[in-house]
Amino acid sequence: MKTHFLHAIMLTLSLFLLLTVIYPAMVWAVAKLAPGKGDGQTLHHAGHTFYRHIGQSFTQDRYFWSRPSAVDYNAAGSAGSNKGPSNEAYLADVHTRIDMLLAKHPGISIAQIPMDLVTASGSGLDPDFSVRAAKVQVERIARIRGIPEDKLIALINTHTTHPLWNMFGPKKINVLELNLALDSVSAR
Known part of the structure; x- marks a missing residue:
């Protein structure tokens, strides 16, 4: 023993x-x-420090909107909503987001709205969205900022990250980096 x-x-x-x-x-x-x-990758812009890999809230019409967050972009409380696709509160949130997108983008239909603009990610802090999510917002931003649409498309293409060996995962764009570049283009 x-x-x-x-x-x-x-x-x-x-x-x-x-x-x-x-x-x-x-x-x-x-x-x-x-x-x-x-310590995480940071970006410095106009006297502010941003974390590159943590989703930021962009809701002003002059910016590309971020993917919605189930935790209101609070990095201390990273989590998904844990609501299933049949949950009434979840569906109400999604329909509210769809209605807002349709109101701000009158030229698009529901079928053209990318899923990542109306649903939150699993972590609630996704810093990226799809190329389609960026392109659907081009007309609104071009109109508000007075920037030609082809210049915004070029900016989107410049900030598109391709998957590993163009095979593993989708193309994506870091919303923070795209919006900071958008501010730089507007400043010129």
Whole structure:
């Protein structure tokens, strides 16, 4: 019994040391080699600091709108809504977003609205949206900012990130980076 007790204590102490000291130190060291040095990638613009990989709220008509957030873009409470497609409150939120898009974009139909402009992501903090979500907003932004639509399309194409080897995943655009570039184009 004594030998089993000593082995159990030794195993407990070894695992404690491995899982609370060695493993976290290794993860920290690897993170320091990554872009942003483990603190996240930040963008600086007009005296403000933004986190590149955390969704930001853009709701003004002069910007490309972000993907909706189930947590109101609160990074401390990252989560999805956990409401299924038959949940009445969820459907009401989606229909409200659809109605808002149709009101601001009178030239489009419901079938042309990209899903990522009316549904929140699983984390509630998705910083990206589809190329289609950007292109459906071009007419509104061109009208408000007085920028030719072809210039906005070129800006979208410049900020489109292609999937790994053009195979794994969809093309996407970081909304924050696109809107900061939009401000730069407007400033000129």
